[in-house]
Amino acid sequence: MMLRLDGISGGYHDTLVHRGLSLELGAGEVLAVIGRNGTGKTTLARLIAGELPLAGGSIRFGGQDITRLSSWDRARRGIVSMPQTDMVFDGLTVAENLALTGAKSLGELGKRFPRIAQRMRQTAQTMSGGERKILGFVRALVSPGKLLVLDEPSEGVQTENIDHMVACIRQACADGTACLLFEQNIRMVEALAHAVIGLDSSGVCYRAEGQEISRQDMLATLSL
Amino acid sequence: MDQLLLILLNAAWQIAALALLALGLAIVFGLLRILNMAHGEFVMLGAYAHVIAGQLGLPPLTALPICILVVGLVALLIERVVVRHFYSRMFDSLLATWALSILMREIVEMIWGRAYRNVPMPVEGLVQLGGVSYPGYRLIVIFLVIAGFACLWLWYRKSLTGVRIRAVVNNPSLARASGINTSRFSAAAFVTGCVLAGLSGLLLAPMLGVEPSMGLDALIRSFFALVVGGLGTLEGLGIGVAVVGGVQAGLSAALSQTAGYLGVLVLAILFLWRRPDGLYRRR
Ligand SMILES: Nc1ncnc2c1ncn2[C@@H]1O[C@H](COP(=O)(O)OP(=O)(O)OP(=O)(O)O)[C@@H](O)[C@H]1O
Ligand SMILES: [Mg+2]
Numbered sequence: 001m002m003l004r005l006d007g008i009s010g011g012y013h014d015t016l017v018h019r020g021l022s023l024e025l026g027a028g029e030v031l032a033v034i035g036r037n038g039t040g041k042t043t044l045a046r047l048i049a050g051e052l053p054l055a056g057g058s059i060r061f062g063g064q065d066i067t068r069l070s071s072w073d074r075a076r077r078g079i080v081s082m083p084q085t086d087m088v089f090d091g092l093t094v095a096e097n098l099a100l101t102g103a104k105s106l107g108e109l110g111k112r113f114p115r116i117a118q119r120m121r122q123t124a125q126t127m128s129g130g131e132r133k134i135l136g137f138v139r140a141l142v143s144p145g146k147l148l149v150l151d152e153p154s155e156g157v158q159t160e161n162i163d164h165m166v167a168c169i170r171q172a173c174a175d176g177t178a179c180l181l182f183e184q185n186i187r188m189v190e191a192l193a194h195a196v197i198g199l200d201s202s203g204v205c206y207r208a209e210g211q212e213i214s215r216q217d218m219l220a221t222l223s224l
Numbered sequence: 225m226d227q228l229l230l231i232l233l234n235a236a237w238q239i240a241a242l243a244l245l246a247l248g249l250a251i252v253f254g255l256l257r258i259l260n261m262a263h264g265e266f267v268m269l270g271a272y273a274h275v276i277a278g279q280l281g282l283p284p285l286t287a288l289p290i291c292i293l294v295v296g297l298v299a300l301l302i303e304r305v306v307v308r309h310f311y312s313r314m315f316d317s318l319l320a321t322w323a324l325s326i327l328m329r330e331i332v333e334m335i336w337g338r339a340y341r342n343v344p345m346p347v348e349g350l351v352q353l354g355g356v357s358y359p360g361y362r363l364i365v366i367f368l369v370i371a372g373f374a375c376l377w378l379w380y381r382k383s384l385t386g387v388r389i390r391a392v393v394n395n396p397s398l399a400r401a402s403g404i405n406t407s408r409f410s411a412a413a414f415v416t417g418c419v420l421a422g423l424s425g426l427l428l429a430p431m432l433g434v435e436p437s438m439g440l441d442a443l444i445r446s447f448f449a450l451v452v453g454g455l456g457t458l459e460g461l462g463i464g465v466a467v468v469g470g471v472q473a474g475l476s477a478a479l480s481q482t483a484g485y486l487g488v489l490v491l492a493i494l495f496l497w498r499r500p501d502g503l504y505r506r507r
Binding site: 026049051070071072075076078083086087089090091096099100101112140143216 | 315319384387388390391393394395397398399402403404405406407
């Protein structure tokens with residue numbers, strides 16, 4: 001298993017958002033986590049990235065226990081995260097944002113998102129909301145790593161570009177990368193997920209794998 | 225004509241000395257968002273490197289490594305034990321570093337006493353420029369400051385390390401998620417700022433003299449320069465020291481030394497009141 005959460009709990013100050021949540025994700029797989037606003041998707045992503053401290057449980061990554069590691073140590077071991085907000089360095093140019101990942105070239109991503117390749121000298125702050133999401137996504141995908149943790153990459157992005165994102169994630173998974181996809185966009189989830197976890201206010205309310213994944217159930221998870 | 229040249233040289237000297245003094249404070253504020261009230265005490269500690277070298281019977285030039293070592297170690301200790309708990313808490317960090325400044329002053333007083341000490345010029349002699357003869361040491365310091373700032377600016381804007389520093393300041397959590405150890409970064413930034421403060425004390429000691437209470441003046445003047453220029457950027461620091469140093473030198477030449485100090489004080493108050501962001505604002 002690439003990633004394994006064993007009964008993790010965590011949240012903010014004294015309010016726990018997650019209690020005893022477990023999940024597993026193998027190399028080359030996409031696990032989608034869906035749920036309405038405020039059900040704890042971002043919180044879970046931040047617990048995995050190490051931005052928030054765990055209140056209980058353990059996290060294993062690539063066969064090692066990373067429960068006590070800082071976020072930068074997790075990043076160095078190959079956990080690449082794209083946060084939901086502030087997913088780029090606003091004060092830096094596109095080129096500087098990409099240079100920090102250590103990647104030499106954009107490759108396929110440059111062809112799929114030509115706007116990024118054309119705007120190398122633009123400051124990220126001056127880009128549109130959708131463009132910033134795409135830049136954050138490109139940053140994550142060119143970063144060397146084994147696990148992608150993407151928090152709502154499709155939010156505010158037009159359909160055509162979401163399709164490009166789907167293709168890029170597929171390509172990364174074909175190369176052995178695992179992907180934890182936090183989403184509310186059912187189309188994107190259907191196109192990618194090998195397994196789905198649904199969250200509601202009391203925790204995990206839905207789990208499905210492969211053929212069992214049904215649009216009906218996912219829509220039910222996302223509506224009241 | 226010679227009179228004008230002398231005024232210009234004096235202004236250049238004032239500006240260079242101020243830039244040197246304020247750089248450490250600006251770095252700590254710009255990168256860590258805390259106002260280091262102990263900044264002046266690090267200037268003072270750096271100046272005492274001359275005294276340490278003298279007491280150990282070492283040649284004057286060894287004051288440089290002594291300064292870097294002593295100030296660096298003290299700064300590292302203070303950062304790890306105290307300051308790191310106060311990042312992103314502006315007011316608490318102000319109080320904590322203020323308390324540290326008193327402690328440092330007391331300890332230095334305990335070791336070396338209150339006496340004011342003179343430090344001889346490392347480079348004696350005057351340089352003839354047109355009809356003006358000007359102290360060679362000051363010219364050297366002016367040159368070092370100009371070259372140093374140019375290199376620093378280029379490095380900060382163009383190198384990958386510069387990009388990483390700006391990334392941490394811009395978005396610390398994404399920087400951590402990109403594998404940057406922000407805790408070590410903060411320690412390095414604090415120590416660098418303090419060592420630069422110490423170096424300014426070392427270089428300026430032949431003009432300022434050395435005494436335990438010399439830090440206050442250094443802190444206030446650095447702070448004024450930062451307020452006028454705009455807290456937290458290299459460009460703002462450049463503008464701030466130019467305006468404050470220029471005004472002080474100009475008024476001192478035209479009226480008196482006291483008028484120079486008063487002018488700077490009025491300027492700083494005006495800025496704090498009417499334009500707290502300073503002259504240089506980031507896009
Ligand atoms: N910094 C914080 N401090 C305290 N509570 C928080 C904080 N951030 C989020 N919460 C709370 O934690 C819960 C989960 O929030 P979270 O951001 O994880 O939801 P989400 O599923 O990502 O929602 P969205 O779809 O809107 O992004 C919410 O009830 C929210 O109010
Ligand atoms: Mg969220």
